[in-house]
Amino acid sequence: MVAGFQDGTGKTVNWSPSGKYHIYRSQNPSGAGNGHSNGRYNYVTTVTGTTYKDTGCPTGTDCWHIVVPADPTTNAIIGCHSEESNPNAITLSSFRAADPAVNWLLYGGLGLLGLVAVVGTVVYRKRAVARRAVARRAVAR
Numbered sequence: 327m328v329a330g331f332q333d334g335t336g337k338t339v340n341w342s343p344s345g346k347y348h349i350y351r352s353q354n355p356s357g358a359g360n361g362h363s364n365g366r367y368n369y370v371t372t373v374t375g376t377t378y379k380d381t382g383c384p385t386g387t388d389c390w391h392i393v394v395p396a397d398p399t400t401n402a403i404i405g406c407h408s409e410e411s412n413p414n415a416i417t418l419s420s421f422r423a424a425d426p427a428v429n430w431l432l433y434g435g436l437g438l439l440g441l442v443a444v445v446g447t448v449v450y451r452k453r454a455v456a457r458r459a460v461a462r463r464a465v466a467r
Contacts, residue, residue, distance in 0.1 A: 337383035363390035
């Protein structure tokens with residue numbers, strides 16, 4: 327999906343690349359007050375190109391659209407759907423590489439876990455040896 331707009335005559339939905347697409351629309355908000363659709367879309371039409379004007383969605387009407395690639399000859403669906411048209415809450419606010427130095431916490435935690443396992447095994451074995459020794463003394467008496 328690429329930038330579109332909504333005005334008093336409807337909502338214009340744009341996408342790229344050009345081709346034949348099925349257009350689906352939802353006019354049902356999620357109910358969570360988050361500006362999203364409830365995910366139930368109904369088929370509207372099939373178009374060829376990169377734009378569609380939905381006159382059923384003038385300003386003030388909640389409308390979400392997805393476009394699905396269609397085979398130019400058979401109209402069969404030949405790809406996955408687009409991202410939801412605006413309004414949506416997907417925004418990439420920043421992008422950066424993480425500093426590998428922060429992995430010390432993971433490695434330290436795994437090392438501590440290993441140390442606890444080793445100490446636990448040693449203590450368990452010492453107790454088992456002590457129990458056997460006590461049992462042998464009791465049998466010897």
